[in-house]
Amino acid sequence: MSSTMLIRTGWKLRAIIKDVKKVAGKDLGAENIFECFKCGLPMEPGKVTVSYLGSSFPVELLKCRQCGLVLITEELALGKMLEVEKTLEDK
């Protein structure tokens, strides 16, 4: 099943965002397991630098250890990343 990735236009990531698919994990908890659509490897937490309005932040996001693909889930995009956007816009 393909997941929808939402990312507001202002954010920049140093890794390339491509399609990912959510896979049905059998014993690892299906809701939180993603694999890279291109490489077929499970995505793992890794350091990523995200930028918005000239400010950069190191964060830990799910990424593919082979191709560097980064996943931003809908929950993340509409949750704390949106709150960060508003904070920086209100500066």
Next chain:
Amino acid sequence: MHSAGRCRVYESDGLRRVTGDSIRPGGFTLTGRALALCSFPPGARVLDVGCGAGATVEHLITNHNLVATGVDPSPVLLERGRQRRPDLPLREASGENLPFADGEMDGIFAECTLSVMENPDRALVEFCRVLKVGGRLVVTDVYARCPDFVPALRRLPLTSCLTGAMSRRELNDKIKSAGFETILWEDHSKLLAELTARLILTHGSLDAFWGKFACGPVSCREIKETVKKSRPGYFLLVAGKNG
């Protein structure tokens, strides 16, 4: 610093996880900016008031060849510093009562600490006493860009640089009354916004961060809204001691 029984935000692990031991927006960014402006010679005596765990004292000694000393009234933070670097010259004292002779220091740093002192007026007079004539005072801190909400900030049951923020005018008046001449004022509010962003990314939301300190009838949302209405900004001020 502020009265006992209030939550001291600057002692919390939730803040230190984001700021490290500098416990302020921008870390050493504005320390470096101030050092470039003040041009202290190697071996100059400088005091960090509200040194916490001594991160700035260590930075000034190691990276700038200054004879730096730190004071802080928090035994919790001083102990953290001593465990990390037992050789650092850190002493337990408040900014309002400095254990140094008149004119002993070439420079004084108060980075994000004047706003958490019980009596900033008295502290500034102490800074002036301890500085040499021509010495430099470096203050970085939060300020309220909407001064009308300063009284509401003071009523929050927290001790933090946000709840103790002054307006720019009030701060300038205090600096002048204590015997200083302001040499430089710069706005660095972006550093505060970036720290806020890091708190959100680390804790999930500002509600979650302030929720660690909510107590009594004041909710985390009320804390967040009161702080927001005051439009907190961040500044660097350099002042000289008049002759």
